[in-house]
Amino acid sequence: MQPEITFVVPAYNVAEYLPDCLESLLAVPVAKEIILIDDGSTDNTGEVAQHFFRLHDCITLIRQHNQGVSAARNRGIALARGRFVQFVDADDILRNQAHYPDWIEFATQQKIDIVKTLIQWVKHNGEHLTTQSPYHQFNGEGYVSHGHDYWHQMLLGNWFPSAVNGFYRTQLLQQHDGLRFPEGLSHSEDALFFADVMCSQPDIRVLEIKQVGYVYRHRVNSASHSLDSNMRGCVSTCEIVKLLWQRMEWAKQRAMQPENQAHWQRMHKHLISTIAVQVMVLYDRYYVYLNETQKASVRHYFTPELLALIQPFSKIDIIL
Template structure:
């Protein structure tokens, strides 16, 4: 392992104003580390900003490549990583504290394959809103099947690849990669990560370690028709993966609720499209997928939302537009 305990993998695309803050937060981590920055075809000064740090620190590596998306960048980072664990962080985000040494000690003590913390939403006006779920399984090692199920049933599911460590050999041995060419790849990766092995041990800590920057123009803040089509493809892949698992009803239901949450998320994105695009998207979602998502609704709120979307799509849009109008009216007065 060359003495490297953690490989921090940073995909970067046109984030020149933020990447310095990201790298600085990784540098503060008190652990033997390497930092791998994948410049994914940036057209601004992202590469130049990253190079300033690479010139100063020998453990920082930069991969410059043509733009192929977040998944490809993460996969490239894992392929050259030498650390015992990998830690993903997006280049416009940052760590809130020095946590890595403590996380590594927990990994060794409990022989963990995965350790996770919570994240906070960081707003442009300086506000920080922590997203911490008071679940029953904090700071306890769990089998990954139980971790997934408890996260789902206690309404604490966070389908993100960031905010924690994953043992590198675990990723390699189970051939776990991010789906390239598609958005919302975390939703599929999350399922495969937790359900690909019966011998995977996970811990959810109570620490809030990750600052998720809420900015306009980020991948998660922009919507277009392709992203919804990608999400439909991800849902199909989720269902295919689930249907090939040999698990009992308790775990299968939890896995299906993860897939159902993908369609619930799609309904929110759907409302941002034009009427023509909405009709096209509706036609691309198989009826069986809609009904399956409804059957395994993640929450009662999702059940209501999906029911409106599936059975009364025009009314669903009308109610959304009315809510937007009323909100603007309240803000005006």
């Protein structure tokens, strides 16, 4: 029997948190598979993963040399057998699992490509920090929109193109070879993946759920918050901006052709805005914290063309 959903769980040195994560996935009351990828852990993550693998037939355990979260997720996409696929970081948990059967049934009947739930952020000890607000204002529990409208609302509101808060139609990801995470980059990879998904076809449909479905644990010693992450974050986000620029140029060319012209015009416009947002993120979050030598090594990314593109959108003064 085909699983209703595949959970892809990259795990690297998360032995302390992995049991809670896996228990939250196992509590989802639908036919499921869990692809657990031990990405070269050096702590007891492998032993914890092996323990759960032995106990539960729905878990597939893969071990690989450390290649990063994107490579692990891409491997999961290729192997996924579920109707839908969700990416879960191994130090986080799901919430409101009892609603998954209804969400999946509705998404299947209405030919939904992406289901997005709200994210709750908690501290290391589980103390609540904040909860994401919906991008659309709507009554009821869910709202269906076209992909370009959801993207537009994200750009107007709190830009957070996370890949984990919700699930994707597996066929959509598997039938488009380009719908993969950029390997070798450690920050901002979700932004490029989000843009690629939204550009993949003109009729993308998104279901936004007004319930928390994902709990993100804020860890100061995680990969995205380590002390040496500023330089890696800056370079990685700069490379993501370069790739988004390529997508923007491609969308501009497609917008000149009669086929799906309106779609590609919207995509071109949204990609410009996305580039502007990502540049502000990399400058405010990473660049300003670099020393002078580090700044000099990445300054070439801020080309005159890029600065001119983002100038109408910039809410901060970029001083190089």
